[in-house]
Each structure stands twice: as structure tokens, then as C-alpha cells.
Amino acid sequence: MRHLSLLTLFVGDDNQLEVEQLIRSCSNPASSLASTVRVVGASATGEDTIRQVEDLRPDVVLLGQSLPDMLGLDVAQRLLRACPGTVVFLAAESTSIDLYQRAMNVGVREVLQKPLDPVRVGAVIARVVEEERRRRAEWLDREGVRAPGRSVAAEPGEQQSVRAGHPVVALRQEVVVFCSPKGGVGKTTLAVSSAAALAQPRFPNLRVLLVDLDLQFGDVASVLGVPGNVSIADWAAARVPPDDLQAVEARLAYHKPSGLWVLPAPENPVDASQVDAATVKTVVEAGRRHFDAIVFDLGTDLSDAAVVALDMATRIFILTTLDLVTMREVVKLGDILRQMGVDPGKVKLLVSRAPRRPDLGADELKTLATRTGYPVVGRIPEADGVLRAVNRQELPLFVRTEGPFPQSLKRVLQSVLPVFGADGRARRSPGELLGRGLLKLRKEGGLGRR
Ligand SMILES: Nc1ncnc2c1ncn2[C@@H]1O[C@H](COP(=O)(O)OP(=O)(O)OP(=O)(O)O)[C@@H](O)[C@H]1O
Ligand SMILES: [Mg+2]
Known part of the structure; x- marks a missing residue:
């Protein structure tokens, strides 16, 4: 049986250790994260994160709040404008009600407390996937199986769906x-x-x-x-x-x-x-x-x-x-x-x-x-x-x-076909992207050699 596609994750954070831990956890078959998420790239700066996310179109983006060049919140705002439908998480050293409210206002899905613990990150992503699954099932029930006149993908937020019973996300x-x-x-x-x-x-x-x-x-x-x-x-x-x-x-x-x-x-x-x-x-x-x-x-x-x-x-x-x-x-x-x-x-x-x-x-x-x-x-x-x-x-x-x-x-x-971005660019294969993303990050000095 062919492997089902996984949620694709991009990490925008300058904490090299945490990012590496997360990536390792996603590629460790023993970890629950590995069956849900595949990391398609990472970057240590805000500007580069925006550029790469627009290019790679991952399903989920995890952003550190204190990036060297920008605040994660500002990155989130720009990303969600450019790529609506992306699920964005913000991770901050210190969280406050104010930060939480501002994050929700720009469309961030969840604010996580640093340091990033891969197990906790996995649990949050799994919960979001489950919410999406429910939303998708409700949508299917409401609509029957009749497609609306427009593509179901045309609306931001409809972009993600979950194949029932599987923690996977259809593009x-x-x-x-x-x-x-x-x-x-x-x-x-x-x-x-x-x-x-x-x-x-x-x-x-x-x-x-x-x-x-x-x-x-x-x-x-x-x-x-x-x-x-x-x-x-x-x-x-x-x-x-x-x-x-x-x-x-x-x-x-x-x-x-x-x-x-x-x-x-x-x-x-x-x-x-x-x-x-x-x-x-x-x-x-x-x-x-x-x-x-x-x-x-x-x-x-x-x-x-x-x-x-x-x-x-x-x-x-x-x-x-x-x-x-x-x-x-x-x-x-x-x-x-x-x-x-x-x-x-x-x-x-x-x-x-x-x-x-x-x-x-x-x-x-x-x-x-x-x-x-x-x-x-x-x-x-x-x-x-x-x-x-x-x-x-x-x-x-x-x-x-x-x-x-x-x-x-x-x-x-x-x-x-709306499956391609507005610019006609398709999503690329996660394996290829992971290689590219990491290579790029290393070149930019964001991550040391593993
Ligand atoms: N662009 C093309 N260039 C060269 N040959 C083509 C091209 N498109 C189709 N053909 C050839 O034309 C023939 C008919 O093509 P095809 O079977 O795809 O048509 P169809 O519309 O499905 O036909 P049917 O109504 O019988 O189902 C085939 O031999 C196919 O190889
Ligand atoms: Mg035919």
C-alpha cells in the first residue's frame, strides 16, 4: 500500500537545538509525530520564512515569536495574507493574554510555550488535525456529496481536510x-x-x-x-x-x-x-x-x-x-x-x-x-x-x-486547477523539500551540520 501523504510542516525559528530536535522527532519512525507530520523546511529568519513558505506552501507553519529580524506575529500576519488556509502556530518564551489575543486576531491557530517539546507539539498538531477532520466530516454531511458550484478548495480554510480515520491531510x-x-x-x-x-x-x-x-x-x-x-x-x-x-x-x-x-x-x-x-x-x-x-x-x-x-x-x-x-x-x-x-x-x-x-x-x-x-x-x-x-x-x-x-x-x-497556487506553482514533494530546506538553512548558517 502506498504511503499516505502527511501534514507538511515548516519551522521558522532560530533556536537551532529545538528545531533539530523537532526535525529528528518527525523523522523517527518510533515517534507519534512521524506518522502525522513531515518537516518540509526550516529557516532561522522571518523574511526567509515568508519567502520559503510562499514557495513551499506547507500545511502547517510553526513560528518562533522572537526571530532575529522580525516578530513571529508579524511573520504570521504576512504569511496568512499570502497563504490563507495555512495553519500557523506561534511559539513564545513568555506567553500572555495580550499576545494570545493579538495572535488570534491575525489568525494564528495556537500559541505554544517555549521551549518546544516535540511530544507536545505533536499533540497540538494532532488535535488541530482532529478538529479539521470533524469540520470536514460536518461539511460533507451538510453538503451531501454534491460539490458546490465553485471548487471546494476555493475557500481558505477548506484547503485542509482529513481522510477519515487517518491523521493525514488532503491537499x-x-x-x-x-x-x-x-x-x-x-x-x-x-x-x-x-x-x-x-x-x-x-x-x-x-x-x-x-x-x-x-x-x-x-x-x-x-x-x-x-x-x-x-x-x-x-x-x-x-x-x-x-x-x-x-x-x-x-x-x-x-x-x-x-x-x-x-x-x-x-x-x-x-x-x-x-x-x-x-x-x-x-x-x-x-x-x-x-x-x-x-x-x-x-x-x-x-x-x-x-x-x-x-x-x-x-x-x-x-x-x-x-x-x-x-x-x-x-x-x-x-x-x-x-x-x-x-x-x-x-x-x-x-x-x-x-x-x-x-x-x-x-x-x-x-x-x-x-x-x-x-x-x-x-x-x-x-x-x-x-x-x-x-x-x-x-x-x-x-x-x-x-x-x-x-x-x-x-x-x-x-x-x-485550483490545486496549484494562484501563481500556478504546485506543491512539491516533501522529501525533496526537506532536503532543499535544510540545505538552504545550513547554507545560511541557521543550522549546524548534523
Ligand atoms: N494528442 C494526441 N496526439 C496523438 N495521438 C493522440 C492524441 N490524443 C489522442 N490520440 C490518439 O487518438 C486515438 C483516440 O484517443 P482516445 O482513445 O484518447 O480518444 P477518446 O475520445 O477517449 O475516444 P473514445 O470516444 O473511443 O473513448 C488514440 O489512438 C490515441 O492514441
Ligand atoms: Mg475513451
């Missing part, structure tokens, strides 16, 4: 749908590639569930080469408890090379009829609890199952090619989505299998955007490497290469 939750009224335009290719890109260690590194909702002719399992012994048809009968991560994972296929969790379409098209709206709701409910992103590959028909996915989506990509026949069908699909009450803000047009020359089809695209009212967010070129990667069952790895197809796809994902 942000995206439900992304790839659809088109036409066959063969690249829905599966882009759904698989996008899911793999989102799960990529140096991209946002999310836990991603890829669901094949082309119920009769779905080919995600064969594109990936994962066994078809599990399928979404099983979910219809199985009543998988959404909270139980093990039960959920047991009904998914795992694609090891990419790290994707996959829910294939039924192997036998006859079983497609078992999958209905309730099945998809169950899948999304479980997916929301245990995964950062769910990616749906739809067929061309608007089955009940597809309608639920569209309804619950935070982002819908309508794929089009540049021929007029497809574009006319896209206009019709756009009208249907509006009639369904789908929030237009989450719908984007994406050109697939585009000719390299950018002027080709440019006028037609402008007309399409005007007719549908949806923006065109990118052109994914027809690329030789795609076919080669599909035939070798290496499509998810193709996004790790350079070249026009992976580059243009990543640009689209970065510009459209």
Missing part, C-alpha cells in the same frame, strides 16, 4: 471530468495523462483516483495495463464503506509506475447497466475522503452516471478537435450542461489533437468560445509520442518527458 480536492460529444478526440488520452501528471512527484504529487465512466467501451484499464479484476460495476453491489480506506483500496487497481489508483469500467459491457447515479455518488464520496483528486474519463453518451460526475465536478474539460462537425456538437453539449444547471465557471474548452500551426482553426475557436460562453484554455497538439506510449502501455509516464504534448497539458492543468 485540495478536485473532481475533474474529461468529456466530449465525439469519439476518438482524446478523452481517455487526456484523462489518463492529466491524472498521471497530477500524481507526479515533481508536479503537485497528489493522491489521484482515475475513474473510467465510459461504461460500455471504457479502455482505461487496457491503456494502463492494469488487471480488469475490479471494476466500477463491483461498487454498485458492494456497498463499500467510504470511510474505510482499506476497503476502498481493495476495490481499486493500482498502477505502480505512475502511482495512480484506478477504477476501471466493467470488462463485460453488459455489466454497464449495473452502474447508476448512486454508484458514482458512492465512488465520489469515498474518493473525496481518501484522494486529493478524482479524474473521470467519460464516454460520448450522457448516462445517469456521467450526469452525476458532471454535477459533482469542480472542473469540466470539454474536448474538441478543430473540425466544424465536432465543434457543432460541442455547442450542443454546452447547451445541455447549461440546462442541467452546471455552473459555467467550471467548464473549459480544450482543443485536443491540434495541428501544430497555431493559426489553424483560430477563428473557428473564437466563434466556438463565443457560442458556448466557455473559454478555450489550451491546445494539446497531435504528437507522435502519444501512440508510441499508448502501445507500450506507458502513457502515464509520457507526461514526465519534455515535448509539446506534456508541456502543453501541464500548462493547462496549472492554469486551470
